[in-house]
Amino acid sequence: MSRLSAVSGRVLIVDDDERHSSALAAMLSGCAFDTKLASDGLEALERLTNFPADVIVADLVMPRMDGFELLRHLQARGDSTPAIALTAPGSTEKALTAVRDLKAFWFLEKPVEPRAFRTLLDRAIGHKRSLQRTSGFTHDRSVPGALGNLVGTSAAMQHIFASIRQAAPTSAPVLIRGESGTGKELVAREIHRCSPRSEGPFVAINSAALPEALVESELFGHERGAFSGASERAAGCFEQADRGTLFLDEIGEMPHSTQPKLLRVVEDLRVRPLGGKNEVAVNARILAATSREIESHLREELYYRLSVFQIVIPPLRERKGDILPIADVILKNLNGKHGTRVTGVDGEVVDLFYKYQWPGNVRELRNALERAAIVAGEGLIRRIHLGRSFELDSSPYRRPMSGHECAHLLQPGRPLRQVEKTYIRITLDHVRGNRKAAAEMLGISLRTLQSRIAGLRAEGKPADPTIGRKRRHIG
Numbered sequence: 001m002s003r004l005s006a007v008s009g010r011v012l013i014v015d016d017d018e019r020h021s022s023a024l025a026a027m028l029s030g031c032a033f034d035t036k037l038a039s040d041g042l043e044a045l046e047r048l049t050n051f052p053a054d055v056i057v058a059d060l061v062m063p064r065m066d067g068f069e070l071l072r073h074l075q076a077r078g079d080s081t082p083a084i085a086l087t088a089p090g091s092t093e094k095a096l097t098a099v100r101d102l103k104a105f106w107f108l109e110k111p112v113e114p115r116a117f118r119t120l121l122d123r124a125i126g127h128k129r130s131l132q133r134t135s136g137f138t139h140d141r142s143v144p145g146a147l148g149n150l151v152g153t154s155a156a157m158q159h160i161f162a163s164i165r166q167a168a169p170t171s172a173p174v175l176i177r178g179e180s181g182t183g184k185e186l187v188a189r190e191i192h193r194c195s196p197r198s199e200g201p202f203v204a205i206n207s208a209a210l211p212e213a214l215v216e217s218e219l220f221g222h223e224r225g226a227f228s229g230a231s232e233r234a235a236g237c238f239e240q241a242d243r244g245t246l247f248l249d250e251i252g253e254m255p256h257s258t259q260p261k262l263l264r265v266v267e268d269l270r271v272r273p274l275g276g277k278n279e280v281a282v283n284a285r286i287l288a289a290t291s292r293e294i295e296s297h298l299r300e301e302l303y304y305r306l307s308v309f310q311i312v313i314p315p316l317r318e319r320k321g322d323i324l325p326i327a328d329v330i331l332k333n334l335n336g337k338h339g340t341r342v343t344g345v346d347g348e349v350v351d352l353f354y355k356y357q358w359p360g361n362v363r364e365l366r367n368a369l370e371r372a373a374i375v376a377g378e379g380l381i382r383r384i385h386l387g388r389s390f391e392l393d394s395s396p397y398r399r400p401m402s403g404h405e406c407a408h409l410l411q412p413g414r415p416l417r418q419v420e421k422t423y424i425r426i427t428l429d430h431v432r433g434n435r436k437a438a439a440e441m442l443g444i445s446l447r448t449l450q451s452r453i454a455g456l457r458a459e460g461k462p463a464d465p466t467i468g469r470k471r472r473h474i475g
Contacts, residue, residue: 041065200244226275
């Protein structure tokens with residue numbers, strides 16, 4: 001039995017055939033299930049008043065009230081208890097109708113095979129537990145529209161919350177898409193928190209931050225002596241995330257040489273550490289994220305395998321109605337972190353926030369508020385607290401290029417490397433030094449951008465400090 005079966009669950013079996021219902025109950029003996037029987041739908045409804053079942057197992061054909069009518073009653077009163085429909089051989093279409101139209105969890109054909117029965121019960125109970133975790137989903141009861149650490153009242157965010165609740169109870173891979181700073185890892189953590197794996201580990205790895213030579217060791221682990229410096233065996237991320245969730249951030253940066261090996265692990269759930277002779281079974285759910293178009297950067301098979309379920313997070317500039325609810329939560333957290341007593345933002349700052357384009361998204365909003373909260377200390381945040389480094393206007397640019405500067409940049413005969421250097425600087429200024437966002441705008445990978453910057457730096461001290469060293473930017 002799985003871990004879920006070790007936790008006591010309440011099962012109501014509804015069948016007019018007493019011998020069959022007793023046989024089903026016998027299959028669960030010794031499995032920590034509390035089981036009750038009912039002979040039809042009417043008796044089942046009476047039982048449920050004193051027996052809050054975690055799963056209902058109901059025959060579809062019964063006298064007085066059959067399984068279809070029972071499901072309709074449960075649906076009408078908003079009872080979300082998962083129901084498993086029992087059907088005679090050859091009656092699959094009727095059972096699928098119950099699943100599709102009456103929201104039954106799934107169905108089983110008679111005679112029921114014990115192992116399939118217990119496995120389906122495990123999954124149904126896991127689904128019920130996840131619904132319980134997400135039913136009271138507000139992060140802070142005083143903040144409307146929240147799911148864990150995610151906040152937003154816009155229609156787009158409500159759709160994301162619904163998608164999380166749909167995806168969480170399953171084991172399907174999820175691909176989370178959105179610009180840098182939109183909160184992709186928060187979405188991944190929320191899927192994990194709302195899933196049956198919530199008690200297991202959540203392991204995150206950024207594919208863009210690892211040197212190519214170390215990616216496979218980080219993912220799959222290595223044996224002692226596998227390479228120079230490997231003095232002992234090390235478990236990879238797949239093993240570390242066993243019975244939990246593995247989050248592959250910036251999956252589009254995954255080296256092409258590693259992708260076939262990753263695909264095999266995703267499909268077989270078995271890894272072979274570097275230098276090892278034997279494979280190790282793993283049980284990790286895969287969530288991936290990207291801030292760029294990755295269809296041309298991932299092997300087709302891997303892309304389709306990782307994107308069974310997709311969640312797209314729109315940039316903050318497209319859901320400005322979420323700015324103030326997000327800011328309220330951020331300021332409460334900052335007050336706890338820094339001991340400040342900031343109560344909100346004044347009307348002028350609200351107007352500025354709505355005009356601004358937020359190229360760094362929620363991450364930039366948090367950084368701006370953190371500086372302002374420290375400066376203000378208490379009361380409302382006013383424009384003066386935002387500082388000169390955060391010039392808010394209707395444009396995302398700090399300073400638009402003049403016509404003279406544009407003409408100089410594109411002057412015929414100017415060395416291409418100088419044009420490239422200047423254009424990289426302009427793009428970095430546009431996104432306030434956020435290299436991931438700059439790479440996305442330039443249509444290149446983060447690794448390629450970092451390589452270009454390093455190459456420009458190696459040619460000599462650049463004219464602009466953005467290229468030569470990391471400037472301190474908000475966002």
